[in-house]
Amino acid sequence: MTPRVDVEALTGEPDGVVRRVDYRIIRALRQKIRSFRPDLVVANGGATLRYALAARPGLEYSLAYISIGEPHYWIQSRFSRWANRMMLRRTDSVLTVSDATRAQLLELEPGLEGRVHTTYTGVPPDLLKIERFAHDGPLRVLMIGSLTPEKDPELALRVVGILGHAIFRFVGDGPLIDRLRETAAGLPDSVAIEFAGSVSDVSPHLAWADVLLLTSLSEGLPGAILEAGAAGVPTVAVDVGGVREAVVDGVTGFVTSRDYEELASVLHKLDSDRALLASMGEAAREHMASKFLLETVIDNYAEVLRGLRR
Numbered sequence: 001m002t003p004r005v006d007v008e009a010l011t012g013e014p015d016g017v018v019r020r021v022d023y024r025i026i027r028a029l030r031q032k033i034r035s036f037r038p039d040l041v042v043a044n045g046g047a048t049l050r051y052a053l054a055a056r057p058g059l060e061y062s063l064a065y066i067s068i069g070e071p072h073y074w075i076q077s078r079f080s081r082w083a084n085r086m087m088l089r090r091t092d093s094v095l096t097v098s099d100a101t102r103a104q105l106l107e108l109e110p111g112l113e114g115r116v117h118t119t120y121t122g123v124p125p126d127l128l129k130i131e132r133f134a135h136d137g138p139l140r141v142l143m144i145g146s147l148t149p150e151k152d153p154e155l156a157l158r159v160v161g162i163l164g165h166a167i168f169r170f171v172g173d174g175p176l177i178d179r180l181r182e183t184a185a186g187l188p189d190s191v192a193i194e195f196a197g198s199v200s201d202v203s204p205h206l207a208w209a210d211v212l213l214l215t216s217l218s219e220g221l222p223g224a225i226l227e228a229g230a231a232g233v234p235t236v237a238v239d240v241g242g243v244r245e246a247v248v249d250g251v252t253g254f255v256t257s258r259d260y261e262e263l264a265s266v267l268h269k270l271d272s273d274r275a276l277l278a279s280m281g282e283a284a285r286e287h288m289a290s291k292f293l294l295e296t297v298i299d300n301y302a303e304v305l306r307g308l309r310r
Contacts, residue, residue: 021054029055040064040308043091046074046084053090062308064093066119070241071104073150073218085109093308095119095301097221098242117304120245121221122297127230128289130207132281138192139166139271142209142233144202144224145216147174154183155215159263161187163271168213169194171205206231210277211253211270215263216240225253226292229284234277236266246292252284 029051033041043049044066052063065088075084088094088109094116096102102118141160145151153176160168168191170180177195184193196205212228212235219241226246228235235253237243249255254266270277 070218122294130231140210147176230288232281234280
């Protein structure tokens with residue numbers, strides 16, 4: 001049977017407002033559910049789950065929740081932990097993006113056992129075709145993501161600041177941009193800092209990079225690592241969330257503590273051993289091709305979702 005696809009944006013809650021409940025969205029969602037009569041409703045993220053639960057009374061459908069982030073980071077206060085447990089208990093099934101975040105959700109609400117499934121995100125196969133060319137110039141270090149406290153780009157600047165000879169490129173934008181520019185201006189001349197801003201296509205930046213640096217305070221499953229790996233770029237990342245599921249430590253990159261000297265030491269090792277850098281890049285590409293391609297991920301999602309229908 002060909003699946004029916006029905007897309008409609010339900011708007012009303014202003015951007016950036018995550019705690020206010022907009023009753024217009026609840027009414028619109030209930031109307032859409034009544035007319036569409038779905039077997040399964042999938043809520044992507046915590047804010048969406050609130051609306052799906054608020055619209056549910058009197059309507060018959062299975063409700064699945066996709067947990068995107070890392071619960072230990074986002075759910076900390078006593079009230080937040082209580083509220084999230086209540087929502088999780090009213091959800092039929094939960095899909096997490098990594099085994100690490102699955103374990104954190106089960107720690108938060110043990111009653112989810114048997115109802116939590118890990119379903120990885122994926123990358124398009126076109127990234128596997130990105131060509132790489134060896135060079136003997138300064139190490140090209142790439143960071144992809146929003147320039148926000150959660151991503152801790154200031155730690156990344158501190159790391160490359162002690163490398164002594166590197167080019168570091170930020171791809172992304174955010175509220176820390178001005179502070180980062182000020183910090184970058186004070187770094188040694190031997191370290192070049194580039195700000196590419198937000199881009200619609202990361203492929204040219206992946207083709208340019210030698211290594212991806214990830215310094216986040218929290219991650220579910222880092223999409224930047226998956227994209228970089230598919231393009232043959234190894235990753236140096238701090239040990240958060242599902243990083244160890246995306247990076248095979250010592251094979252497709254390195255997973256470290258948050259110590260900036262340790263991170264810089266690993267980058268220096270890759271800079272001084274370009275053969276190791278290349279072999280890790282190829283291993284990363286093979287890892288992504290075997291486990292994280294979109295077609296594989298879609299098949300896994302479909303299998304899980306079929307099992308959730310009433």
